[in-house]
Amino acid sequence: MMLTYSFADIGSDSLYEHLYKCIKNDIISRKIKPGEKLPSKRSFAKNLGISVITVENAYDQLISEGYVYSIAKKGFFVSDINSITSKKKIVVNHENLAMTSDEERYVADFSSNRTNIKQFPFTVWAKILRECLLDYQEELLINTPSGGALVLRKAIAGYLKEFRDLDVDFEQIIVGAGTEYLYGQIVQLLGNDKVYGVENPGFPKMSKVYEASSAEVKHIFLDSDGISVAELEREGVQVACTSPSHQFPTGKITPISRRYELLGWASKKDDRYIIEDDYDSEFRMTGKMIPTLKSIDVNEKVIYMNTFSKTISNTVRISYMVLPKHLMDLYYKKLSFYSCPVPSIIQLAVARFISEGYFEKHINRMRNFYKKQRDLLIEEINKSEMAQHAKIKEADAGLHFIIYLNLNCSDEEFVGKMERKGIRICALSEYYQGDMPKSEHEFLMNYSSLSEEQIKEAVMIMGKGFSLLKK
Amino acid sequence: MMLTYSFADIGSDSLYEHLYKCIKNDIISRKIKPGEKLPSKRSFAKNLGISVITVENAYDQLISEGYVYSIAKKGFFVSDINSITSKKKIVVNHENLAMTSDEERYVADFSSNRTNIKQFPFTVWAKILRECLLDYQEELLINTPSGGALVLRKAIAGYLKEFRDLDVDFEQIIVGAGTEYLYGQIVQLLGNDKVYGVENPGFPKMSKVYEASSAEVKHIFLDSDGISVAELEREGVQVACTSPSHQFPTGKITPISRRYELLGWASKKDDRYIIEDDYDSEFRMTGKMIPTLKSIDVNEKVIYMNTFSKTISNTVRISYMVLPKHLMDLYYKKLSFYSCPVPSIIQLAVARFISEGYFEKHINRMRNFYKKQRDLLIEEINKSEMAQHAKIKEADAGLHFIIYLNLNCSDEEFVGKMERKGIRICALSEYYQGDMPKSEHEFLMNYSSLSEEQIKEAVMIMGKGFSLLKK
Secondary structure: OOOOOOOOOOOOOOHHHHHHHHHHHHHHOOOOOOOOEOOOHHHHHHHHOOOHHHHHHHHHHHHHOOOEEEEOOOEEEEOOOHHHHOOOOOOOOHHHHOOOOHHHHOOEEOOOOOOOHHHOOHHHHHHHHHHHHHHOOOHHHOOOOOOOOHHHHHHHHHHHHHHHOOOOOHHHEEEEOOHHHHHHHHHHHHOOOOEEEEEEOOOHHHHHHHHHOOOEEEEEEEEOOEEOHHHHHHOOOOEEEEOOOOOOOOOOOOOHHHHHHHHHHHHOOOOOEEEEEOOOHHHEOOOOOOOOOHHHOOOOOEEEEEEOOOOOOOOOOOEEEEOOHHHHHHHHHHHOOOOOOOOHHHHHHHHHHHHOOHHHHHHHHHHHHHHHHHHHHHHHHHOOOOHHHEEEEOOOEOOEEEEEEOOOOOHHHHHHHHHHOOEEOEEHHHHOOOOOOOOOOEEEEEOOOOOHHHHHHHHHHHHHHHHHHHO | OOOOOOOOOOOOOOHHHHHHHHHHHHHHOOOOOOOOEOOOHHHHHHHHOOOHHHHHHHHHHHHHOOOEEEEOOOEEEEOOOHHHHOOOOOOOOHHHHOOOOHHHHOOEEOOOOOOOHHHOOHHHHHHHHHHHHHHOOOHHHOOOOOOOOHHHHHHHHHHHHHHHOOOOOHHHEEEEOOHHHHHHHHHHHHOOOOEEEEEEOOOHHHHHHHHHOOOEEEEEEEEOOEEOHHHHHHOOOOEEEEOOOOOOOOOOOOOHHHHHHHHHHHHOOOOOEEEEEOOOHHHEOOOOOOOOOHHHOOOOOEEEEEEOOOOOOOOOOOEEEEOOHHHHHHHHHHHOOOOOOOOHHHHHHHHHHHHOOHHHHHHHHHHHHHHHHHHHHHHHHHOOOOHHHEEEEOOOEOOEEEEEEOOOOOHHHHHHHHHHOOEEOEEHHHHOOOOOOOOOOEEEEEOOOOOHHHHHHHHHHHHHHHHHHHO
């Protein structure tokens, strides 16, 4: 199907809003009929002369609102809007769960940092939830303290002691509904009049949280050792966010010397803090653990942050932070009026998952599983047609590595070509902010959500496509 | 035990911080021993010449941190801190759940707006959670859209249509981890450069959310019809928060004329909005329903907000808001990067609870239950020794009413006297901000969390105490 829309007269709308409205109107007016296939994002973008991201945003919104649905490896289709707009009675249609993920449209999605669904310890989790329902009938109906259920915070403190060598009091631990929520709490705690520094390239959501909270954000470039301390100084940053155990997206591990430099920077002024986001440190594959910033932070300048999204599932929505002791009073004064946003049943279940040893077992199992996947992916690449033109980097930690490809086309062209073949891959260059020199021909290989078959098929497709490109 | 602390040299600490630190130090240094009873909040406050609230804040913090625990009707006791500070291994002690509620210390707590734990449909809820674990294995591991799972938003839309006569598209509904979370999202959506107006007297957490988000808050007094429109104008409010179905704490219902005035006020300027917090509208006991502001809001100026805290349980942490259609684009642009903070399992369970009819049944059952409690409480008051000196007000809606008592002492003295007899009760005057004329001798009677026995015993104690006071 060919769809053409004019962008001449879009008023104050952004491009994606305009596109979204045009398509929505055509669906409502039945110009595009239920079941019809919409153009692929890339071809649509090309035809309209706009970016793929714009089409993606418009499609995402249409999917969120139920006007469009997607089918694995087939594409985007128009919903039957009768079932959307009639609200005569409550219709629960299991198809309407609309939890179709992007991944299902691809042979393999190397851009997704999801955990592997099939590896989730569903039976144990369900058992623990059932046990908690039986054992905690009364507790489940009484609000936990603002910082989270004590039993959970104690379990986390025990875990941090044993596995991250962090000796913290459980009362320093604040439980929240995901890392974004806790970043927002930090802005409320330290003030949105502070200057927050994020890594460049970095995780895009981070700066969005600061912007949504009306705080000033500086994008601080990385040098070969990690976030640049000189740049933190130059930009007047007061709160620096960094993931020294495994930077996203570069995959770099910050060496101990830079860690001390960072702590030195923070110690120079009272209002300086470091947020250490340790999001996937559990999955270090090779080599010696480098101590966390928090564990060598004698001046109490580090707010340590971690999540159960990688280690349990992204849908449990639990993260936690460890506040320096001197910030506890401020926290209790300013923010303890908030109810803990995580349902009691989930807090108690995670506490039990940890304290009964399932968490440790699960992490160990997953580390082995992911290591095998990484090894398989590297092996497949090495025996593929792209082997002699590829170089693998930063494969020692976390759930992705970087591949450098000796391309004779632009990163965007390569990504487009792969997309058309059913492979979703992101260039490292897409994660850079502003006009700084970007890395070229480097791509993220997230392997955590893929099956063995997907890895094999994807590398074969990539290899073939790559050898055609080189000719 | 007598504890005396000096407040002469407290530096930049607030009073409660100072008190909290003094007690904590004495616990750590073993000046106060494990198991020792701390003074009651009221007597401690009196001895130190500080307010009860200050002692309460200090005690709450000590409880949160595990230094102090409370025993039903007995008081506050010092914990064995060895069990707190040793973190050699993960200790899960069920007593450490520390979910002891304030209520348990009282014969009856008329200040608590909790739902009645014993009435929670635990069997059905556990059944639904188990079913969801079985039926949605895959969906449970994939993130829901930012605004919440479509199946839940559709169930809510159906409920709003059927029971609140609200015809909204499900995509206008945004699900969040409690009302406080959603108030925070609104500040991020509309901007913290706006002036937010809250009711005076009102729900204290509301203004705390705005302050924590660095937004300007004006406390707008209520006249006999509800929030004053003239005052909204005078104070330059842009976003007004109100609960027209059942104002907290006065219990007043805003008449239709004032509702139109409010909508008129909002329509005068583009950047004006009304947040209609419909927190316990399901429990209107008598008389005709007055339409929600949202249902008569042709100009789309109302953000409708409701919660499952009152209707299911405060520990499920789900609330939702309905955004005006023209704010949807802004929401998607600014805030849809946030993951929905509610765990998928809870979203799916609430959706099923609604769509399978349990929610309606539960509300109807609870309305009858609460109506019986209200009637019993009024009946007991009417036959008690205070009957001829008491007047009951605003008993038609929600889960509390107001009692006027013809006292010959101050509100504070009466509250203190009741506290010593095991009755916790709050004066309406405690909810006022600033120097405005306060209501006198009016008290909140929250009856939702009490048992029949508690109601009878409490009224008997109050009646006796009251007759002594009058002599």
